[in-house]
Amino acid sequence: MTTRRLSELLREPTTRRTFITRTSALAVAIPMIDAVLDACAPGSKGDQAAAREPASQKAPPTPQNPDSRLDTSLHVPSRGAPIMAPTNIALQRYDPALPPVAPGRTKQVHMTIREVPIRITADTVVAGWTFDGTIPGPIVHVRQGDTVEFTLTNDGSIPHSMDFHASRLDPKTAFRSVLPGQSISYTFQPRYAGAFLYHCGTAPVLMHIGSGMFGAIIVDPPTPLPAAREFVLVQNEFYLATPANGIAAFDYTRMLATQPDFVAFNGGPGQYQADPIRVRRGARVRFYVLSAGPTHPCAFHIVGEQFDTVYLGAPPENAIHGVQTFNVAAGGGMIFEFVADIPGEFPFVNHAFGHGQKGAIGMLLVEA
Numbered sequence: 001m002t003t004r005r006l007s008e009l010l011r012e013p014t015t016r017r018t019f020i021t022r023t024s025a026l027a028v029a030i031p032m033i034d035a036v037l038d039a040c041a042p043g044s045k046g047d048q049a050a051a052r053e054p055a056s057q058k059a060p061p062t063p064q065n066p067d068s069r070l071d072t073s074l075h076v077p078s079r080g081a082p083i084m085a086p087t088n089i090a091l092q093r094y095d096p097a098l099p100p101v102a103p104g105r106t107k108q109v110h111m112t113i114r115e116v117p118i119r120i121t122a123d124t125v126v127a128g129w130t131f132d133g134t135i136p137g138p139i140v141h142v143r144q145g146d147t148v149e150f151t152l153t154n155d156g157s158i159p160h161s162m163d164f165h166a167s168r169l170d171p172k173t174a175f176r177s178v179l180p181g182q183s184i185s186y187t188f189q190p191r192y193a194g195a196f197l198y199h200c201g202t203a204p205v206l207m208h209i210g211s212g213m214f215g216a217i218i219v220d221p222p223t224p225l226p227a228a229r230e231f232v233l234v235q236n237e238f239y240l241a242t243p244a245n246g247i248a249a250f251d252y253t254r255m256l257a258t259q260p261d262f263v264a265f266n267g268g269p270g271q272y273q274a275d276p277i278r279v280r281r282g283a284r285v286r287f288y289v290l291s292a293g294p295t296h297p298c299a300f301h302i303v304g305e306q307f308d309t310v311y312l313g314a315p316p317e318n319a320i321h322g323v324q325t326f327n328v329a330a331g332g333g334m335i336f337e338f339v340a341d342i343p344g345e346f347p348f349v350n351h352a353f354g355h356g357q358k359g360a361i362g363m364l365l366v367e368a
């Protein structure tokens, strides 16, 4: 497949065209998009070329650390699935529950990049760039020292990539951009436990994270933390252009201005006020809180409660106790926990309320 300019993509007589035309404000919003495509074009400089060739035809890249292996494979997925009209796109609650760790010490993780419209509120549909069709992407749960065999398939229309903050790899090789219709694979072993972000790292990163390309990888320590009800909250900001045909494109200029329209936990402004997180009285509750940004941190706080423990990183190390609020940096993740021994309705908030009020407020119900 050859690289095409966005203007050519807009002329494609496919269902993909419908989606891109509806969101063509992107072409205006990202003046450098063609430069991004040129950077990945055949004959261009840079290691993106590796993504277009079978791994067997290339000398394997030199690992930068002994725990990890790098390789590249070609994969041509079926593409061109029909795009739904925005009125048919339902508002879906993102399940915040941490999924269990799969058995075995080798975890195979495969994500597919999809450019799909997503309803984030009752009256707002955005032109999402996603990992596996949701904002955030799926929660990945592994243990420290597991071997993660990761494959990324780009079913989108422009180059994308994957940067796992839980890995230690040469980013120019492992996190390089993958052309539409192709895949990349790499392997890593998380060195530290904790709550780590993953995101698309293709330039401009601001645009790719800002359009929905992020998620959480939770790494358990070798000795498990105390039993708890465990939830993952990834905060992000939405910067939207005026909707066209019911779908709002993301606005790069407004991302640069850093004044978001919405701030959300798990991609849905206010979604856990409408449908709270519920626990039983007496349960230990553990929140893995991350900020995807793309720019702002999250001053995490639970109204009416205190955290007995906050792990700043590498749990069970680096714990602090008796905490009211702690700032989770953009691109960072921390672990907040307490025993829910008081029944009631406890709002969990970004206590930077100029952002909390834009959607980063949820409700925890402690039921007797």
Ligand SMILES: [Cu+2]
Residues within 6 Å of the ligand: 129, 159, 160, 161, 200, 201, 202, 208, 213
């Ligand atoms: Cu991307």
